[in-house]
Amino acid sequence: MKLRLYNSLTRQKEDFVPLKENHVGMYVCGVTVYDYCHVGHARAGAVFDTIYRYLKHLGYEVNYARNFTDIDDKIINRANEQGVPWQEVTEKFIQAFYEDMGKLNIEIPTVEPKATDHIPEMISMIASLIERGKAYNKGGDVFYSVHSFADYGRLSGKNTDDLLTGARVDINEDKRNPLDFALWKKSKPDEPAWGSPWGPGRPGWHIECSAMGTKYLGETFDIHGGGKDLIFPHHENEIAQSCGASGKPPVKYWIHNGFVNIDKEKMSKSLGNFFTIREIYKRHHPEVLRLFLISSHYRNPIDFSEKNIEDAAKVLTRFYEGIEAAEELVKGKKTPSLNDAVRSSAFMQKFEEAMSDDFNTAVAIALLNEELRKINTLTKQQNSGQDAELEISLAAMKKTGKVLGLFYRSPKEFQSEMFQLKNQELGLDTEKIEALIADRNAARKAKDWGKADQCRDDLTAMGVVLEDTAQGTEWKIK
RNA sequence: GGCACCGUCGCCAAGUGGUAAGGCAGAGGUCUGCAAAAUCUCUAUCGGCGGUUCGAGUCCGCCCGGUGCCUCCA
Structure with missing residues (x-):
């Protein structure tokens, strides 16, 4: 069966032709582990899990990587709020991630790299970008020079002029161009830090996916996925970084899932309208x-x-x-x-x-x-x-x-689990129900239909539905 | 302001240009003491107006309505 998929990069459905026959390299952006997952994460999880399963169903050998962002400003803030080491925050929410996604029947990817386990790879990529004139060090912060990449904006359909006139570009004196983004962030005292050629600091968000994708799937791989909200700037920046470092486009097919809305509005952390x-x-x-x-x-x-x-x-x-x-x-x-x-x-x-x-x-x-x-x-x-x-x-x-x-x-198992969920609200008295059913069956035997119906009406009022089968009377919660 | 996307039955939701899948709800039939479950039958011309075409929900234009991205975000 010929697989066709919509490529966000070209904005059209294309025939899927893997780089290496019968093999697929797929990278999906995971979560930043500073809080519990919400339904939006569940959707991305379910969508890419289904894609992963279907690719395997078609007979492909899939190398599937999904990362954990376990170092980030939000994690640091959360740790400070709670007065605990940042590692405690990330461990807790990685654990919670597995619990929540496990119940959704999300399969474990081939590899699940953590950002903090790949600092050397990121440093080496950043160094290479500096060497190639794609990035610059400004007092311990390293920025990617967007001007150095002609194709910047291709994935998201933006051009740099429009972005510059947009109202929301970050004003930062250290940047040569407001659109430049951080590859390496100089650390303040008391912040988690790793040594680097530019002094102690931590990696920017975008570089981790480029470094880990390259490490596990190669300089160019087949599929990269994530939510639509990651197209800009995250995936745009990933392309710029990887292309800048290797001279090759990192991904053949970009796949992006749509949002989960609440009352037609995007569910998100920043809007506060989310359900975990x-x-x-x-x-x-x-x-x-x-x-x-x-x-x-x-x-x-x-x-x-x-x-x-x-x-x-x-x-x-x-x-x-x-x-x-x-x-x-x-x-x-x-x-x-x-x-x-x-x-x-x-x-x-x-x-x-x-x-x-x-x-x-x-x-x-x-x-x-x-x-x-x-x-x-x-x-x-x-x-x-x-x-x-x-x-x-x-x-x-x-x-x-x-x-x-x-x-x-x-x-x-399913029925029993459903029963338990429904019964949490109703708190049914099982013995009473069984007794009413027994009464009803006695009445039915005596052909006392009036009494039999009365029993069922009582049960119906409790939210119980009866089903007379050859094996006897069964009941369930409506 | 720039760039995308969406508007299909009461609700949810598919739909490669050839005459509208599926689910929920609803109506009726079969089955049943009555029900339930199951099953069968029935219920839309696709936001509006033009255009292209032998033919358009499906392509083009305009309009109306909604959402997203342009800042961290699945």
Whole structure:
């Protein structure tokens, strides 16, 4: 299946041709670890995790690097506020990152470089930039000279004149040009510092990604990802740095995910209108969050709202119920060459077609819904002659789920976790519910429909929904 | 001010120029003692106005409305 993806650099969909056949080098900007992750981070996590999984699904050997920015002004400020060493702040939030992203079923990348483990690489890149006349030392601060890079602004579609007339350029006497940005920051007393040819200091934000990307993926690699907000200045500066140092463009395909909005407005730290992932987990299942995050195309903005999350919860619940019933029927069966049948199924073909069109997860999920309907119908028919078909559909569904990072729990586990979340609000008295159900079943046996309905009405009022099955009466929370 | 992007059913959301996927909600049928679940059927001409074309949601222009980037930010 030929993969096409939208390249932010050229602003169009392009055929994906890796630099090295069957191999992909991918770098995604991680987080600055000074606080808990919010839903925006969750989206970037889910989007690039899905891309990573799909590339592997296509058979590529993927070298995937995602960094931790563990030295930065914000980290230092946070440490000072709390009166703790900065390392304590970063360790805490790296730990929290793993917890939050782990629940979202985000796979661990091939490498996860930390900025502070790569100071020598950054120093050497900066030195090389100075040598090539692309950077200058001003009293211990080193700046990149934007004028030295003719292509500056290509990724973000800006030209330096416009940037200069913009109202918000940083006025800094030490800079030759207001657009120049820091590669190395001289440290003040009591600030964390590393030795360098320009005196003690710490690296600027942009240089770390250039240095680590180069180290792990080479001077030019296939894919670089991140949120749209990183295009300028972060990624623009990365290009300038890497190109300046190596003379080669660092990245072939740039991929940027859209924002998570609250009431149509970008969710961000600076606006203060953000939800942390862990806040969401208190009320919503992580897998529901993941489904919500990938139900829209990754480049479009998504609006985070209770209604939208609840819709996703309904969809996922339906999937798990269908899977549970089908698994029951397929249990113990073993269709010969199941993998081949799955691979060549029309459903899998269409799934790959959708995903290969710039990772269209929205269409992929629509296809999953259609396949679920097929599975439900086959399950209901309970026709042993069609078990193979059901088994193939179920296996295909699971396989696409693996690409999307869904359906990896057992249905029972999912249902029980959902139950617990819902029950937190209602605080249901299980014994009372069981007793009412017993009463109702006694009444049903005696064909006392009035009393039976009364029992159910009482339960409905408590938020309990009944389901009479061949195996008995089951109940769940609405 | 500069540069991008977006406006599709009540809500969410896909859509390579050929006559609108999917989900939620809603209506009706099957099933059920009644329900639930499942399943079937039904519900939009795509912000507005022009233009290009045999044909446009899909390309061009203008207008209206919304968002983002230009400062740290996924």
